[in-house]
Amino acid sequence: MEYYKSNHLTELEQSLPANYYFCDTHYRKEIETIWKNNWIYVCHKSRISRNLSFLTVQIADQNVIVLRDSKGDLRAYYNTCRHRGSVLCEQASGSINSRLLVCPYHQWSYSVDTGKLINVASFSENPRGFNRNNLSLFKVAIKEWCGLIFINLNGLAEWSVDNLFQKSPSVFANFPLEDMVCGHVWEKTIACNWKSFWENFNECLHCPNIHPELTDLVPMFSNRVINPKDLSSWEPKTEKSNPKFSGGLKFGAETWSTNGSAQGHKIKTLTKEDLSNGHVYISSWPSMFIGGYADHVRAVRVVPINSEKTMITAEWLFETSALNDDNYDIKNVIDFGCLIMEQDAKACELNQKGLKSEPYQNGFLMPEEYVIKTFHDWVRKELSQRQ
Ligand code: FES
Ligand SMILES: [Fe+2]
The missing domain is CATH 3.90.380.10 (Naphthalene 1,2-dioxygenase Alpha Subunit; Chain A, domain 1)
Structure with a gap:
């Protein structure tokens, strides 16, 4: 038999x-090796189906905003402002009011579509050496398989559906x-x-x-x-x-x-x-x-x-x-x-x-x-x- x-x-x-x-030392090792190199599930696409809707996800001490931009494409950014590091978005999910992600601290604002810094709220001229092109949000790799959204904290990670699951996903065909x-x-x-x-x-x-x-x-x-x-x-x-x-x-x-x-x-x-x-x-x-x-x-x-x-x-x-x-x-x-x-x-x-x-x-x-x-x-x- x-x-x-x-x-x-x-x-x-x-x-x-x-x-x-x-053990915290071992835990840190697992975060660095396993959690910052593998594709991590965020949510089903229907949870952020409308343009400008978002969801934040916490992976150990890293927080990421996952959103649908003004054109409906998926984007992911570290939830951190480039000015002095404030969190950009405190809610777990919701909708962004405009095409800009605005930092709640000093109102630096970023394009949801590109992550580029658009406005700073300083009163006088920007200091020498300030180049807003170098101050975009930090991007996170994002991919979708059959409506399931994944991110990877390693920006160089390869996306391979063949390696995404421990066995073939054919039972879900x-x-x-x-x-x-x-x-x-x-x-x-x-x-x-x-x-x-x-x-x-x-x-x-x-x-x-x-x-x-x-x-x-x-x-x-x-x-x-x-x-x-x-x-x-x-x-x-x-x-x-x-x-x-x-x-x-x-x-x-x-x-x-x-x-x-x-x-x-x-x-x-x-x-x-x-x-x-x-x-x-x-x-x-x-x-x-x-x-x-x-x-x-x-x-x-x-x-x-x-x-x-x-x-x-x-x-x-x-x-x-x-x-x-x-x-x-x-x-x-x-x-x-x-x-x-x-x-x-x-x-x-x-x-x-x-x-x-x-x-x-x-x-x-x-x-x-x-x-x-x-x-x-x-x-x-x-x-x-x-x-
Ligand atoms: S920390 Fe975001 S604008 Fe200052
Ligand atoms: Fe069980």
Whole structure:
């Protein structure tokens, strides 16, 4: 029988050293190597769809304004005035009143389209050596893939969709990501290191005790695996196969929602096979994953605030036909997603609380935790390659 046991860890693997999860020196190293060189998810395009709308994003101690300029193009600038370094924009999101970004301190103003310094509010002539052409806003690289916006703090970073996700995004081929609209945003600061979030996301050993409702919806999770092929009792997915061994949602359930119903709004472009998957995921380390379901998509952004604080932002994307239908209750999917994310947040916080025990130097990975091993190898490689 074909199953993935070959992926299982057969040798005892050590987890990353305990101090990687709280030591500030190590944290700074991860920010410099990992977070300032990889493409970081900002938001779905529908959150800044109008010209001059903006959103600010905090990545560790760096703050970036991401906006749509007066022509509708995406731009990103460090949120810092070139005069004496004031923050330009304090709000998390909103709309700029004119084509100028005006510093709230002494009113230097910059073109939203080019970042060029346009006006200074000084009373007398500019000093010798002052050249406004040298005082544009600092630009940040920005790209979009299927309506998902990413930035990179390394201005020389290459954009490669092939390397953006940990596996091929083909499972999302039939999802109309570009045309979907964000119907709800949820944010939470979790008291854990950002890596703990990913470790928790990449295993299901915790599912039965941390997520009783999810384990009911996805019976395979009662086996504590993330892929049905991890099971020696794996069954290929058919209409009659037992979801406990073939994956997917329990009989009768259509989507990730409180009552399992897609309320008549299954995404029209999804095939029978897409729908039978029940849920699909792709991750872009270090900053995001998306989950695809019959009637919605959930994009989750992960950014570090400090070595022991991580900000999670979830966006729920819907087709406009669902959002415009008064009979479609988005709370049905949002409440379920929030319940699971709250449970995971609590688990990550539990994990963080125990890490400083002095005799604890590192943990160990069990056979099913092979994706965590892949993640750890990725972290180690990033740390060593980008020294
Ligand atoms: S710091 Fe922005 S205008 Fe002075
Ligand atoms: Fe979980």
